[in-house]
Amino acid sequence: MRDLIEGALLDGVKLRQKCHDILPNVLLESAGIMVESLRAGGKILACGNGGSAADAQHFVAELVNRFEINRQALAAISLTNDASVMTSIANDFAFNHIFSRQVEALGRKHDILLAISTSGNSENILTAVNQAQDLGLKVIAMTGADGGALANHAGVDAHIHIPHASTARVQEMHITALHILCTLIDEIMFGGKV
Numbered sequence: 504m505r506d507l508i509e510g511a512l513l514d515g516v517k518l519r520q521k522c523h524d525i526l527p528n529v530l531l532e533s534a535g536i537m538v539e540s541l542r543a544g545g546k547i548l549a550c551g552n553g554g555s556a557a558d559a560q561h562f563v564a565e566l567v568n569r570f571e572i573n574r575q576a577l578a579a580i581s582l583t584n585d586a587s588v589m590t591s592i593a594n595d596f597a598f599n600h601i602f603s604r605q606v607e608a609l610g611r612k613h614d615i616l617l618a619i620s621t622s623g624n625s626e627n628i629l630t631a632v633n634q635a636q637d638l639g640l641k642v643i644a645m646t647g648a649d650g651g652a653l654a655n656h657a658g659v660d661a662h663i664h665i666p667h668a669s670t671a672r673v674q675e676m677h678i679t680a681l682h683i684l685c686t687l688i689d690e691i692m693f694g695g696k697v
Contacts, residue, residue, distance in 0.1 A: 511671075518672050519679070522665065530680060533643050533661045534687035537615060540641065541692065545613030546578035548640075550602040550631055554674045555619040555645075556583035562617065562681045570685040574693045580609060582631075602631035610635060616642045618659075621673045623651020632658045645680065647673030 537547060547566065549559035559581045566579040582605045583589075589601045596604065606616060616635040620628040623646035635642050636658030644653045647665045654662060665676040 514669070514672060515675055518665070518667050518676060522676055522679075525666070526663065526680060526683075529661055529663050530683050530687065533663060534684050534691060536641055536643060536661055537684065537688055538691045540613050540615045541577055541688070543613040544578075545611070545615060546580060547615045547617055548580050548582055548606060548609060548635075549617040549619070550582040550605075550628065551619030551645075552625055552627065554670070555621060555677070556581075558619055558645075558674065558677050558681060559583050559617065561678065562685070565681075565685045566688070570682075570689055572689050572693065574689060577688070577692075582606070582609075599626045599630050602627050603634035606631050606634040606638065606640070610638045610640050612639070614640050616640050617645070618642055618653065619645040619677065620651065620653055621647040621670045621677075623648065623653035629653065629656070632656055645677050647677075 540547065549563050551559045560583055563579040563581040566577040568576065582602050588605065592601045592604045616631060618628045618632050629652055632642050632653065641660045642658050643661045643663065644656070644659045645663045646653050647670065648668055650662065650664050653659060654664065663680050665673045667673050
């Protein structure tokens with residue numbers, strides 16, 4: 504059992520070192536896109552499935568409330584929160600439309616879709632990205648493994664990719680990347696001031 508623990512920890516350390524080399528530029532680009540949107544009166548719409556749904560909710564909570572400094576609330580909505588909306592769409596249309604219908608209803612000029620999929624192949628995420636693209640929204644994708652279909656999707660403006668096969672390790676880095684984005688947004692928009 505100790506070997507399992509040490510293996511998981513060492514694997515995480517190695518992945519963090521790899522991400523140290525590959526993530527800074529795309530995180531700066533993504534933060535810039537988000538800040539531009541927020542300053543223009545836009546909002547961030549976030550979606551994902553399972554653990555990625557939890558990451559979407561976590562990120563939105565940090566923006567709407569606060570991260571590490573007290574500052575004005577920032578506009579963000581998690582598309583994973585409303586069970587009535589999601590089950591209604593899944594029942595009347597298809598599960599693949601649970602996010603795209605919400606993007607259609609809520610997406611406006613200057614908004615951004617944050618689309619999180621560890622495989623990059625989640626059909627409901629890809630459908631949401633298609634809808635965002637149709638509406639002219641910018642899209643930031645977060646993936647793992649080989650990036651899947653999201654990696655080469657024409658509607659993706661920035662791609663935060665964690666190159667690892669383990670969903671657990673990818674999700675650990677996704678939340679780290681999201682926390683870094685929160686720090687960057689606070690720093691750019693508010694100078695990190697309390």
